[in-house]
Amino acid sequence: MLLLPLMFLLPSASAKEMELWDSGELAQNESWSHTFTMASNDMYSCTPHPPHEGFPDFTGWVNVSDDSDARADDVTIYIDGFSYQPSTVKIQPGVTVTWVNNDSAVHTATQMDMSGDMHDEHTQDDGIPGFAFGLAVAAITAASIVATRKER
Ligand SMILES: [Cu+2]
Incomplete structure (x- = not known):
């Protein structure tokens, strides 16, 4: 019963x-990596500098799919000048993405709910x-x- x-x-x-995945706070030159295993289309932003608090362009997308134009090699995204570069990456499942903070300000890469x-x-x-x-x-x-x- x-x-x-x-x-x-x-x-x-x-x-x-x-x-939700979250880099946590990254100081200058710090990095964080995450391996994406499942198909998804994740939007992310910086916790201390969110879109609704004056940083509308400080967002990024990680698109994970088996599409032929999805990258199979690992990717590095630089946080530079309060932006993610590149802001959109299209990857295959199993690819590891590394975020590197080039700014002097502390940033995060945090999946949005x-x-x-x-x-x-x-x-x-x-x-x-x-x-x-x-x-x-x-x-x-x-x-x-x-x-x-x-x-x-
Ligand atoms: Cu930030």
């Missing part, structure tokens, strides 16, 4: 793997109904256990 709600909780475990946006609609939303339904089943199970105990 207890296994049933656990099965419905599993989709929320897979949703956790969708954790696109949940609610069409980009990640089905991957982000899948876990939530499963999780809610799992909670409901768990609540009913707990209630029936309590009810059973009261009968004794």
Whole structure:
């Protein structure tokens, strides 16, 4: 009986793997690398200098696909003059991207949360109904256990 709600909780475990990637703070000349394994189209920005706080052009895209024009070799993106250069890279799964901060200011390369946006609609939303339904089943199970105990 207890296994049933656990099965419905599993989709929320897979949703956790969708954790957003983040370089953390990079001082001048520091770098950070991330290997992209799955097809995706990730938008990213700098946490201390986000688009909505006066840095509308300080964003980048990492497009991961098997397309013939996607790069198979590892890529370096330079953070220079409050911009990502190049700002868009198109790579194949398995490619490692390295960000190097050339500015004296501290920057990050932080994946933006696109949940609610069409980009990640089905991957982000899948876990939530499963999780809610799992909670409901768990609540009913707990209630029936309590009810059973009261009968004794
Ligand atoms: Cu910055």
